[in-house]
Amino acid sequence: MSEKLETPGTAIASLVTGIMGLINPFFSIFFWLPTLICGHMARAKIKREPNQSGAGLALAGIILGYIQLFIVALLTLGIVAIIIIAINEEENKNQETCVIITEVNNAVNTYHKHTGKYPLTLTALIENDGSANWVGPYVEDTFEFTDCWDTPLTYQTNSVNFEIISSGPDKILNTEDDIQKYKINIER
Numbered sequence: 001m002s003e004k005l006e007t008p009g010t011a012i013a014s015l016v017t018g019i020m021g022l023i024n025p026f027f028s029i030f031f032w033l034p035t036l037i038c039g040h041m042a043r044a045k046i047k048r049e050p051n052q053s054g055a056g057l058a059l060a061g062i063i064l065g066y067i068q069l070f071i072v073a074l075l076t077l078g079i080v081a082i083i084i085i086a087i088n089e090e091e092n093k094n095q096e097t098c099v100i101i102t103e104v105n106n107a108v109n110t111y112h113k114h115t116g117k118y119p120l121t122l123t124a125l126i127e128n129d130g131s132a133n134w135v136g137p138y139v140e141d142t143f144e145f146t147d148c149w150d151t152p153l154t155y156q157t158n159s160v161n162f163e164i165i166s167s168g169p170d171k172i173l174n175t176e177d178d179i180q181k182y183k184i185n186i187e188r
Contacts, residue, residue, distance in 0.1 A: 007054035011042035014061025021068040025075065028068035035065030090169060093148035097166045097179050100147060104155075104164050107138035118157040147179070 014035050021031035039062035046052040107125045112118050115131040122145045124131070125138040145153045147166035154165040154173055168177035 003051055005051055005053035007057065008042045008045050008052055010038040010045065011054035011058040011061065014039035014042055014065070015057045016061075018061045018064025018068065021071075022064060025071050028071040029075070032065050032068035032072055035061055035068060039065055093169070094179060097147040097149075097168075101153065101164050101166060101179065103139065103143075104145065104153065108155075108162055108164070111136065111138050117159070118162045120157065122153070122155050 017031045017035040017038065021028040021035060039058045042054060042058035043062070046055050046058065104122065104125070108118060108122075111125055111131075111134075114133045114135050116133070117131065119125060119129060119131075121129075123129075124134075125136060126141050126143065128134045128136065145155070147153060147168075149166075149169055149171055151167050151171045154163070154167065156163045156165075163180060165173065166179040167173040168175065168179050170177050
């Protein structure tokens with residue numbers, strides 16, 4: 001009379017969690033470790049106890065567990081890459097906005113050099129505002145006075161100084177992400 005072989009529950013659990021992890025790759029995040037643990041526990045039990053079967057189930061579960069681990073690694077690398085790209089893109093926008101502010105700053109200074117005063121608005125850099133000795137345009141006539149977030153630059157002036165400010169990524173002026181590259185004060 002032959003003994004009936006038993007299949008360890010861990011072998012079945014390994015296969016089931018392995019399949020579940022492959023149904024949706026995001027399930028792999030939760031199932032890869034239990035799949036591998038159950039599969040290895042089942043294989044160890046089958047080797048120790050002769051009345052156990054299911055080595056194939058356990059091996060299939062282990063293989064699926066390693067496939068899930070590979071998927072989790074790829075997802076993790078993908079998420080990290082997306083985060084790095086987003087951070088670099090934001091830094092590039094900050095740098096590009098500084099270049100725009102520098103260009104406007106240079107144009108305002110040239111306007112001041114020619115006319116002896118600061119323009120009241122930035123449009124005076126493109127169109128003569130009636131100032132004597134205006135020899136502009138000081139920027140290309142297609143120049144848009146906006147930052148890299150498509151927000152208009154803020155220009156403030158009086159007779160002795162001027163400021164050019166970008167409201168930054170949050171598009172709200174007077175917050176910590178504002179970009180103010182130049183604040184010019186002239187002593188008279």
